[in-house]
Amino acid sequence: MKNRWVLITGASSGFGAATALAFARSGANVVLGARRLAKLESVAEQAREAGAASASTHVLDVSSSASVNEFLAWTQTLTPQIHVLVNNAGGALGLDPVATGKDEDWEMMMQTNVLGVLRVTRATLPLMVRFATGHIINIGSIAGRVAYEGGAAYCAAKAGELQITRALRLELSGTHVRVSTIDPGLAETEFSFVRFKGDEARAAKVYDGVTPLTAEDVAEAIHWVATRPPHVCVDEMILKCTDQAAIHKVNRKPKT
Ligand code: NDP
Ligand code: 8X3
Numbered sequence: 001m002k003n004r005w006v007l008i009t010g011a012s013s014g015f016g017a018a019t020a021l022a023f024a025r026s027g028a029n030v031v032l033g034a035r036r037l038a039k040l041e042s043v044a045e046q047a048r049e050a051g052a053a054s055a056s057t058h059v060l061d062v063s064s065s066a067s068v069n070e071f072l073a074w075t076q077t078l079t080p081q082i083h084v085l086v087n088n089a090g091g092a093l094g095l096d097p098v099a100t101g102k103d104e105d106w107e108m109m110m111q112t113n114v115l116g117v118l119r120v121t122r123a124t125l126p127l128m129v130r131f132a133t134g135h136i137i138n139i140g141s142i143a144g145r146v147a148y149e150g151g152a153a154y155c156a157a158k159a160g161e162l163q164i165t166r167a168l169r170l171e172l173s174g175t176h177v178r179v180s181t182i183d184p185g186l187a188e189t190e191f192s193f194v195r196f197k198g199d200e201a202r203a204a205k206v207y208d209g210v211t212p213l214t215a216e217d218v219a220e221a222i223h224w225v226a227t228r229p230p231h232v233c234v235d236e237m238i239l240k241c242t243d244q245a246a247i248h249k250v251n252r253k254p255k256t
Contacts (some may be wrong), residue, residue, distance in 0.1 A: 001227065002027035003053050004112065005079045009062055009120055010089030012039035014189030015139060017123030018219035020044075024052035026223070028219055029129070031078065033071050034089065038247045046154065054078075062089045062116030072123035082127040084226045087117045088139040090157075092195040095150035098134075106153040113157035117164055125177075130173060132176045135226055138165045140183040158183075162236075178233040180225050185240035187213035209252035210243045 006023045010016040012034035020038045024047035032040050032047075037059050038043045044055035061067040063197055075082070090113040093105035126133025144158030162181055169179040177252055192203035218239065225234045243251040 001084075001223075002084040003029065005029045005031060005081060005113040006084040006086065006226075007031040007082050007124060008031070008088060009033050009060060009085040011043055011057075012036045014191060014215050015184075015187070015222070016086070016088045016219045017043045019088065019213035019222050020047050020052075020055070021050050022216075022219040023226075024048070024050040024055065024082075026227075027051055028084075029052055029054040029079065031075055031082070032037070032057045033062075035059060035061050044131045060089070061102070062120055063111035064120055066124050068116075068119040072120075072127075074245065075124075076127070080127065081131050082134065084135045084137065085120070085124045085128075085162065086137045086139070086222060087120055087122075087161075089116055089143055090139065090161075091191055092143075092151075092154040093197070095195065097150055098152050101153065109153045109157045110160075113154075114160040114164070117161055121145075121168065123166075128177050129172075129175050133230070134177040136168065136179045137222055137225060138179070139222075140165070140181045140238060142183055142185045142247055144183060145238070148247055165236075169233075176230070178230075180234050180237070182218065182221055182225060182237045182239060184213055184218050184221075185247070186210060186242075187215065187218055189215050209255065210250055211241055212238065212240045212243070221241045 006028045008016050009174040011032035011035045020043050030047050030052050034040050047055035060071040077176045093108050128222050140161045141158040144162045147155045165181040187229045188207050196202040221239050
């Protein structure tokens with residue numbers, strides 16, 4: 001990845017931050033976006049120390065077309081070409097059943113996980129297609145493949161991401177731009193803290209007695225997918241911790 005340009009959304013924490021460091025270690029230029037600029041800058045500093053050719057940050061809110069377009073205009077002041085786009089920004093809000101679900105939670109999940117992926121991809125494609133190379137890596141979830149109670153909107157959003165990935169691969173056939181989705185299961189990041197709106201105890205319970213994936217496990221998979229030879233496209237990758245045999249079948253060690 002030496003001197004390649006890698007754009008990562010949602011790079012201020014979790015998978016996005018770990019992915020920035022993974023690409024930094026292989027000498028890439030990392031272009032980082034998220035809403036929390038101070039956190040992004042701290043990730044960029046670590047990326048420089050880890051060996052990034054450069055690490056640049058700019059505020060990005062994927063739920064706004066204006067913000068996405070401004071972000072990509074700024075990106076083009078750095079580089080005319082993006083080699084890898086990691087559409088990672090997103091997450092869940094709430095675990096309410098449909099009967100008591102909240103409009104604002106549903107709208108935000110669709111805005112980030114679905115429309116955000118579409119917006120950022122549309123704005124980035126010109127920086128790939130005219131160079132006849134590029135790789136779009138979307139971060140989906142096992143929730144996009146199997147539904148669970150309280151997950152209707154999040155599962156729908158990640159199923160949307162999966163179908164966007166599949167449609168895009170068809171649309172880009174012949175352009176040499178690759179399209180992949182990486183769909184993790186339980187991983188300990190800020191995900192549950194955000195889902196439960198700052199309730200730390202409830203968030204911690206999600207990982208009780210389990211050895212979940214780490215952000216670094218997922219970042220390593222993203223980096224591996226991005227570094228296959230140009231004729232190889234990993235279409236879809238499902239990554240789960242060994243304790244999670246299926247979405248509802250999680251092996252939890254009894255408390256001692
Ligand atoms: P984190 O909450 O740690 O990271 C989410 C990232 O997305 C943050 O950097 C956040 O930055 C960013 N983000 C959220 N909303 C926006 C927005 N509107 N505009 C720009 N950036 C935004 O969680 P994860 O690292 O776990 O999540 C990353 C992705 O992985 C998500 O798409 C999530 O759905 C998916 N995923 C997570 C799993 C898990 O168990 N952890 C499993 C499967 C998939 P900021 O708040 O600064 O904007
Ligand atoms: C996050 C994984 O199972 O909590 O996408 O929905 S799960």
